[in-house]
Amino acid sequence: MDELKEWRVVELLKTTTEFFSAKHVDEPRISSELLLAHVLGQSRLQLYLNHNRPVYRDELESFRALCRQRLAGRPVQYITGEQFFYGMQFHVDERVLIPRPETELLVELALESLAMKEREGIANPAILDIGTGSGCIAVTMARLSPSLRITAVDISRDALAVARMNAEKHDVASRITFAEADMFDERFAGKLPAERYDMIVSNPPYIPVSEWEGLQREVRQYEPALALTVPEGIECYRVMAGHAEQLLVPGGKIFFELHADAAATVSELLGTHGFSDITVLKDYSGHDRVISGTGPVRN
Numbered sequence: 001m002d003e004l005k006e007w008r009v010v011e012l013l014k015t016t017t018e019f020f021s022a023k024h025v026d027e028p029r030i031s032s033e034l035l036l037a038h039v040l041g042q043s044r045l046q047l048y049l050n051h052n053r054p055v056y057r058d059e060l061e062s063f064r065a066l067c068r069q070r071l072a073g074r075p076v077q078y079i080t081g082e083q084f085f086y087g088m089q090f091h092v093d094e095r096v097l098i099p100r101p102e103t104e105l106l107v108e109l110a111l112e113s114l115a116m117k118e119r120e121g122i123a124n125p126a127i128l129d130i131g132t133g134s135g136c137i138a139v140t141m142a143r144l145s146p147s148l149r150i151t152a153v154d155i156s157r158d159a160l161a162v163a164r165m166n167a168e169k170h171d172v173a174s175r176i177t178f179a180e181a182d183m184f185d186e187r188f189a190g191k192l193p194a195e196r197y198d199m200i201v202s203n204p205p206y207i208p209v210s211e212w213e214g215l216q217r218e219v220r221q222y223e224p225a226l227a228l229t230v231p232e233g234i235e236c237y238r239v240m241a242g243h244a245e246q247l248l249v250p251g252g253k254i255f256f257e258l259h260a261d262a263a264a265t266v267s268e269l270l271g272t273h274g275f276s277d278i279t280v281l282k283d284y285s286g287h288d289r290v291i292s293g294t295g296p297v298r299n
């Protein structure tokens with residue numbers, strides 16, 4: 001990039017996109033736009049509307065520093081510290097998984113189901129989010145359904161700090177209890193507030209270790225492995241189905257995100273734990289992505 005040249009937004013984006021493409025950076029155009037928008041304190045739409053705006057020397061230097069990080073493979077979201085999820089802005093950094101658009105489906109389905117429960121007269125439902133990470137599921141649900149109370153659990157204290165920050169940012173921290181607990185610990189339930197939940201939601205680690213090498217380099221290098229992989233891929237569903245017996249109200253609901261290949265195995269597993277109405281829903285790319293079910297109704 002010529003430092004003496006007077007750059008304008010439109011040509012800087014074009015040149016950077018071409019440079020990123022030549023260097024095989026993923027999503028070169030979007031990366032350029034998000035980084036420049038971040039430096040200029042504007043949205044991507046504003047960049048288009050102000051495409052002839054000059055880019056001043058100090059802005060150019062900041063932009064170049066961010067581009068160098070992107071060239072090294074660091075995901076844009078960690079560079080800018082933000083990711084949009086369900087139309088809301090979340091802080092993200094290397095302590096948490098970057099929320100994925102597929103997970104919005106889980107939130108949408110869970111909120112629909114809660115709206116039905118509320119129509120049936122269940123007031124102030126209690127929700128448990130296992131593996132909350134950035135808090136994207138818990139915070140979005142709390143924000144969009146003002147009567148909810150949520151317990152957000154993670155094994156990672158670092159992740160919980162980010163989730164708490166996001167809850168405060170969106171003004172829902174007073175309705176979320178954060179708990180540090182390992183779902184594989186047999187004393188897991190004892191580490192949560194003593195209550196039963198109307199719904200358990202989770203996007204747990206579900207990538208089998210055997211698939212680790214096949215993941216994108218920037219995922220392997222920058223995102224927390226703890227958030228992504230487990231030895232076989234289905235271990236978390238097994239323990240969560242077990243916890244549900246103790247933690248879910250009779251007839252309570254579960255919504256879990258899935259590996260696209262795991263639907264049949266997880267359906268069977270939930271069946272053996274007494275769940276009914278087991279339904280697998282596809283994401284917008286046509287992959288099995290969310291499994292829902294109704295917990296056993298006891299007398």
Ligand SMILES: C[S@@+](CC[C@H](N)C(=O)[O-])C[C@H]1O[C@@H](n2cnc3c(N)ncnc32)[C@H](O)[C@@H]1O
Nearest residue numbers: 099131132133154155156182183203204205227
């Ligand atoms: C796939 S990430 C999901 C994060 C966030 N809910 C989302 O949808 O973007 C899984 C999360 O589970 C947490 N986790 C991993 N193993 C766990 C365990 N044994 N017990 C509780 N949480 C765990 C990770 O720290 C990570 O934050």
